Amino acid sequence: xxxxxxxxxxxxxxxxxxxxxxxxxxxxxxxxxxxxxxxxxxxxxxxxxxxxxxxxxxxxxxxxxxxxxxxxxxxxxxxxxxxxxxxxxxxxxxxxxxxxxxxxxxxxxxxxxxxxxxxxxx
Amino acid sequence: xxxxxxxxxxxxxxxxxxxxxxxxxxxxxxxxxxxxxxxxxxxxxxxxxxxxxxxxxxxxxxxxxxxxxxxxxxxxxxxxxxxxxxxxxxxxxxxxxxxxxxxxxxxxxxxxxxxxxxxxxxxxxxxxxxxxxxxxxxxxxxxxxxxxxxx
Numbered sequence: 001x002x003x004x005x006x007x008x009x010x011x012x013x014x015x016x017x018x019x020x021x022x023x024x025x026x027x028x029x030x031x032x033x034x035x036x037x038x039x040x041x042x043x044x045x046x047x048x049x050x051x052x053x054x055x056x057x058x059x060x061x062x063x064x065x066x067x068x069x070x071x072x073x074x075x076x077x078x079x080x081x082x083x084x085x086x087x088x089x090x091x092x093x094x095x096x097x098x099x100x101x102x103x104x105x106x107x108x109x110x111x112x113x114x115x116x117x118x119x120x121x122x
Numbered sequence: 123x124x125x126x127x128x129x130x131x132x133x134x135x136x137x138x139x140x141x142x143x144x145x146x147x148x149x150x151x152x153x154x155x156x157x158x159x160x161x162x163x164x165x166x167x168x169x170x171x172x173x174x175x176x177x178x179x180x181x182x183x184x185x186x187x188x189x190x191x192x193x194x195x196x197x198x199x200x201x202x203x204x205x206x207x208x209x210x211x212x213x214x215x216x217x218x219x220x221x222x223x224x225x226x227x228x229x230x231x232x233x234x235x236x237x238x239x240x241x242x243x244x245x246x247x248x249x250x251x252x253x254x255x256x257x258x259x260x261x262x263x264x265x266x267x268x269x270x271x272x273x
Contacts, residue, residue, distance in 0.1 A: 023219065027216060062250065065180040066173065066178075068175065071170065071172040074184060100187055101250050
């Protein structure tokens with residue numbers, strides 16, 4: 001557990017979540033997150049930013065297979081993952097899209113923290 | 123760099139906590155021990171569910187981030203083989219990886235079907251990162267109602 005101790009909503013505490021796998025890339029312009037959420041479509045995706053916390057919720061919309069279960073590996077639960085955002089991120093310009101069960105988030109850095117070349121004057 | 127911190131899901135169910143712990147531990151081993159817990163070919167295998175009713179066998183596989191052209195499905199001796207390769211897409215300006223939990227590469231899973239199926243009429247749909255396959259049971263595998271006349 002990180003140092004973050006903000007209390008979560010009690011209602012969600014009793015619910016089980018799957019933790020989606022993530023890949024994070026960082027460039028000079030910002031961060032790019034890709035999360036695996038098979039079974040989630042655009043309508044089931046909820047991305048919220050509050051107090052520099054990014055919460056990604058994915059509600060599965062895939063129906064259960066018909067018939068009697070023979071073998072099961074998947075967990076029939078929704079996805080949830082929370083990230084603490086670096087203060088350099090411009091939270092007003094975060095973008096999100098979902099395709100083939102992959103959530104892609106763009107977290108641009110604020111202009112003020114991007115590396116700048118300073119002109120040298122005499 | 124504190125973007126990478128995250129809350130583990132809070133829950134009062136100890137079994138779910140164990141489940142999450144198990145996933146975390148599995149993740150630790152992935153990558154460092156290729157093929158461990160998977161096939162010989164790769165470090166990842168899609169999650170599978172199988173069900174059946176009177177008419178069909180159903181198979182669902184979690185394959186997020188693939189294109190349907192990259193998924194191969196074949197049926198031989200009543201074994202369904204699901205294979206393919208998930209490639210890591212390089213995007214312009216994506217930058218350097220600071221956390222990588224996703225697994226890429228080839229995968230193969232063989233499913234011995236619970237009943238003989240008719241290879242004609244197999245339907246497969248790929249949507250939202252899920253592949254769903256419907257395989258009609260062969261006539262001899264379907265339950266039959268036999269009328270018995272009792273004198």
